[in-house]
Amino acid sequence: MKKTIARSFIATALLLTVTSCGADGKQTNPATDGCAELLGKSGMEWAQKEAGGEELERSGVSLHSAREEYYRQMDPWDPEASRWESELCTMSAGTPGDRKFLKLEFGPSSLPFDFDDKKKPDGVVTITNEDVKLHVTKDFKGVTHFGIYVKCKIPGTSPRQGNITPLAGVLTDTLTEGASQTTHLTHLLHSTRVMVDSLGCENNPSIPSHPPA
Template sequence: MMRVSASSLAVAALFLTATSCSTEGDASTSAADGCEEALGDSGIEWVESHADVAGGGELDRGGVDLKDARAQHYKQMESGGSDGSHWSSELCTITAFDAGKKKELKVEFGPSSLPFDFQTKGAEEGTNTPVNSDVKLHQVEDSRGVVRYGIYVKCKIPGTSSRQETETPLAGVMTDTLTSGTSARDHMKYLLHSARAMADALECRNEPTIPAEPGAAMP
């Protein structure tokens, strides 16, 4: 797992056991891996139809379902972890091997290590796109040339401080070396879908407005 920060859009490591299943056959009835919940049926179809794998090779899925992700997130928030111990839940990882090279799309969510207003404090790199007062999108390319698509959502967790929703918002990141011929808007669309699913699971008391599309601000 990875730290979610303004420069890396990742959250600190906590190993989570992944349950893998093949997309061949009826993957939706296999053990829960979070992919259906995070991406939705259209998101799964989007990944499968754009997977850049020679000969349409087999895709494996892994991750945790929303019930487990909720429990992990609440446990972290209850511990007050603003000391760099933030971590993410790996909701979905879709993996394939092409000519011996691993390709994957991954979606992770967890408490952010930076406040919602990090941009105004000059702590971010990459492109920041406000969606509304509750949601902002962030996009940055890492040293390997892999683009990280990030989202920050104001989410008030019961039992936390009055400033928690802005100081420790819900943060998510999607990385993708698996698909081709897809746009930033495509990635953000399904990251927004995942954020809505996660926010619903967390029962954010402020009921953040998370749209289905990133809006006109993103090309």
């Protein structure tokens, strides 16, 4: 596991295999990973279409597993503790030497909600509302990372927790590079809304459907 880093939004990959059983008690295909849970039907269709019809390999933890990991990191809440994100979804396609991927990660942030107040960070920060910030940046390879920070107050923590340790998420995508920034942020916002609902944030942060025009 790695710390959440605002500049590159790199996080750990937690790969779990979950199976389910049908009505007859026999094992069926692996249960849904975080991809379908976060992106929904329209998001999955978008990714598949943008991949040009190639078969997508998927991995990641379920929304339930990510929620449990989030609560483990926040109990007890320590404002100075290291944090990491869970990799809920990775979809990839292509040859071994030229694989393209779409990745979604969420977790408690190692940076406060106002991380951009004292020092201008790389990329562009957009204040969506009092609870949500978007942060779009590129790494040294030229890959764009679409990040989000949300004030999410976890039950049982200090009133300051939502500001000091917000929810952080990032969508990193080389699979659908032709899609617009607005499209990427729209899918990130949808996924964030699903994550917020799962976490049960006490302050009920408002997650918009689309990024500011």
